[in-house]
Amino acid sequence: MPNSLFQKRFIINTGKGGVGKTTISAALALAFAARGKKTLLMQLNVVDRLGQTFGVAPIGPEIVQIQPNLFAVNATPAEAMREYAMMIVKLKSIYKVVFQNKLVEKLLRVMPGLPELTLLGKAYFHEIERDTWGRPVWDVVIIDAPATGHGMFLLQIPQVISKALSSGRMADESKRMLALLEDPSRTVINLISLPEELPVSETLELRRQIAQAFRIQLGEVFVNSVVSTPFDDSDRKWLDDVTIDDEPKENTLAATAALLQAAKFQTARERSQRANIEKLQRLLGQKPVEIQVDVDSATTREMLVRISRQLSAALFPPEGN
Numbered sequence: 490m491p492n493s494l495f496q497k498r499f500i501i502n503t504g505k506g507g508v509g510k511t512t513i514s515a516a517l518a519l520a521f522a523a524r525g526k527k528t529l530l531m532q533l534n535v536v537d538r539l540g541q542t543f544g545v546a547p548i549g550p551e552i553v554q555i556q557p558n559l560f561a562v563n564a565t566p567a568e569a570m571r572e573y574a575m576m577i578v579k580l581k582s583i584y585k586v587v588f589q590n591k592l593v594e595k596l597l598r599v600m601p602g603l604p605e606l607t608l609l610g611k612a613y614f615h616e617i618e619r620d621t622w623g624r625p626v627w628d629v630v631i632i633d634a635p636a637t638g639h640g641m642f643l644l645q646i647p648q649v650i651s652k653a654l655s656s657g658r659m660a661d662e663s664k665r666m667l668a669l670l671e672d673p674s675r676t677v678i679n680l681i682s683l684p685e686e687l688p689v690s691e692t693l694e695l696r697r698q699i700a701q702a703f704r705i706q707l708g709e710v711f712v713n714s715v716v717s718t719p720f721d722d723s724d725r726k727w728l729d730d731v732t733i734d735d736e737p738k739e740n741t742l743a744a745t746a747a748l749l750q751a752a753k754f755q756t757a758r759e760r761s762q763r764a765n766i767e768k769l770q771r772l773l774g775q776k777p778v779e780i781q782v783d784v785d786s787a788t789t790r791e792m793l794v795r796i797s798r799q800l801s802a803a804l805f806p807p808e809g810n
C-alpha cells in the first residue's frame with residue numbers, strides 16, 4: 490500500500506458537526522500508536538472530552554501522553570502564538586518585553602484569521618519538528634479539524650496569506666505550511682460521514698468544495714455508525730412480510746411483538762443505510778470505510794479501541810508486515 494493512510498504524516502479529519510470527527514480521529518490515533526507510530530492527536534481549541542474518555546485530566550494546550558506512543562494536545566491560539574513567538578525570540582525575558590500576553594490577546598482579536606493561522610502553524614510545526622539528531626519527533630500528526638465551514642476557513646488561511654503578502658516572515662511561513670498541505674506524500678484530508686441521506690449529500694458537496702478550493706490530497710471517506718443485523722436475506726424477507734399484532738393479549742406475545750418490531754426497524758434501517766452507502770460509493774468512485782455503530786452510546790475508551798481495530802483492519806497493512 491504505497492500511498493496508504495498508514496504512510497502519511499499529516500492527517501486532517503473533517504466533516505459536518507457531530508458525525509464522529511473526534512471519535513474517529515482518536516480511534517485512528519490509537520490504531521497508529523498500537524502499530525508503534527509515535528502519534529500526536531491534535532484537537533483545535535475545543536471543549537475537551539477526550540481527557541475524560543482516556544481517564545486523564547482535561548487535555549489542554551500542553552502535550553500530554555495518553556499511553557505508549559499516543560500523545561494529545563488541544564491547541565489554543567494564545568498558547569500557540571506564545572510558543573511561536575518564543576521560537577522566534579528564543580529568550581523568555583525578551584519575549585516578555587516584546588510579546589506581553591495582553592498584546593497577543595489583542596492581536597488575536599483584531600486580526601481576522603490569525604487564531605486559525607496560529608493553530609495550523611502549531612500543527613505544521615509538529616510535523617516538521619526534529620529532535621537533536623535530526624529525526625522527526627512525531628511519526629504522525631492527526632488533526633481533529635473543526636466542522637465543515639470553519640475547517641475550510643482554517644485550511645484556506647495559508648493560501649490567503651501567501652497570496653496577500655509577497656514577502657516577510659509570515660509569507661514565508663504560510664508558503665511552507667501550504668507546501669506541507671499540498672504534499673500528497675505527507676498530507677491527506679479524510680472526510681467523515683453518516684450513512685443517512687442528508688449527510689451523504691453533504692459529504693459529496695464538501696468533497697467537491699475541497700477539490701475545488703485546495704490542492705490537498707483527498708483520502709478516505711469514513712461512514713460512521715453503520716448498523717448491521719445478523720439476519721440473512723430470507724430472515725429479512727420474513728421480517729418484511731410478517732404482520733405484528735399491535736395489542737397482543739398475553740405478556741409473552743407482547744414481548745415477542747416488541748422484539749419483532751425492533752428487528753423490523755433495524756432491518757429497515759440497515760437497508761436504507763446500505764442504499765445510502767452504495768450511493769456514496771458510486772458518486773465518490775471509491776469505497777468508503779465503514780465504521781459500525783458501537784454498543785456504547787457515550788464515547789468510552791473501549792469504544793475507541795473497538796473502532797481503532799476496525800480502522801486498522803480496513804486501512805493498515807496486515808500485522809507482522
Ligand SMILES: Nc1ncnc2c1ncn2[C@@H]1O[C@H](COP(=O)(O)OP(=O)(O)OP(=O)(O)O)[C@@H](O)[C@H]1O
Nearest residue numbers: 506507508509510511512636714781782783787788
Ligand atoms: N461508531 C459510533 N457508534 C456509536 N456512537 C458513536 C460512534 N461514533 C461516534 N459516536 C458518538 O456520537 C457522538 C458524536 O461523536 P463525536 O464527538 O466524535 O462527533 P464530532 O464530529 O467530533 O462532533 P463535533 O462536530 O461536535 O466536534 C459522541 O457521543 C460519540 O460517542
Ligand SMILES: [Mg+2]
Nearest residue numbers: 510511512633
Ligand atoms: Mg468533535
